[in-house]
Amino acid sequence: MADVARLAGVSSQTVSRVSNGYPGVNEKTRRQVTAAMEELGYRPNSAARALKRGEFRTIGVITFSLATTGNVRTLEAIATSAAQEGYAVTLLPVALPTQDEVQGAFSRLQELAVDAVIVIMEVHLLDAATVTLPPHVQVVVVDSDAGDRYTVVDTDQAGGSRAAVRHLLGLGHDTVWHLGGPEGSFAAQRRADAWRVALEEAGRTPPPLVRGDWSAESGYRAGLELAAREDCTAVFAANDQMALGLLRALHERGRRVPEEVSVIGFDDIPESASFLPPLSTVHQDFGEVGRLCVQAVLHKMRHAGAGPGTTLVPTRLVTRASTAPPPGADGRTAVGNTGTAAAGETGHGGPAQ
Incomplete structure (x- = not known):
């Protein structure tokens, strides 16, 4: 100088x-x-600036998996939004979902000097770990049930699931089977709970839940089980990747989609419009989730004493060619109307924009 x-x-x-x-x-x-x-x-000298100001202009991100579309797209949006605000992002993937791994990730972030932490994992791991953070480090949790303990940004898991079930019932299906995500997952539990409640509200008895692990392979294995059931005419898969495996299993077992079995997913990954047939699904705005995460941590940093809260990003039903009335249906709808969205939900007769 x-x-x-x-x-x-x-x-x-x-x-x-x-x-x-x-x-x-x-x-x-x-x-x-x-x-x-x-x-x-x-x-x-950014290090000298940080020492002088007591601010590192860095946001740490801890995530368990980079294998899922949602996590990757959310992380991309966090990095983009942080850069626009003049902040860098330090990523620490957690190899295994254990207390020790989570504790180790927080310890490493302390050594790397961050102003805030965004956590993309189940909050029970965060609570179970013996995590000690400096008082200035703010925490925002993505896609988890943190109650009133942390600031949370999530998509409307329940609303999207209800929209999927009501769409299938509205086409005339007697009930809807559910291919759920893994046990211990907040998102999987929220979607399964909403599926069950939507059926019960319509006066239907929920069939047994079939569980996968988010992967297309697990959807394929579950699909072989569902394909053998003649009473299965509609399936709500908890994510698009499991729906892809389900479509393959139904095809191999000679069950036509959607003529014999309707399938709807959740996420609206970019490839879902190119499935065979194109997949009806629930659209999640991962970009908005990432942007709101950055806004939330910056708000907490700039407003000392800001309490926790939950922000829900709306979901949207996207109808494509994988859902139709069941075999023998006369076209009348049983619940609502396929062209009308339920309260707080939006129907969309084409690929997600």
């Missing part, structure tokens, strides 16, 4: 004001200082 000041013929204080973007420096002087910085290759 002293070298820049000498070359530009100004004080070190003026160089500091220019490098930090402060007002009160006339344009001619600012150009002189900037030219001197460029000539000398001067770059502000």
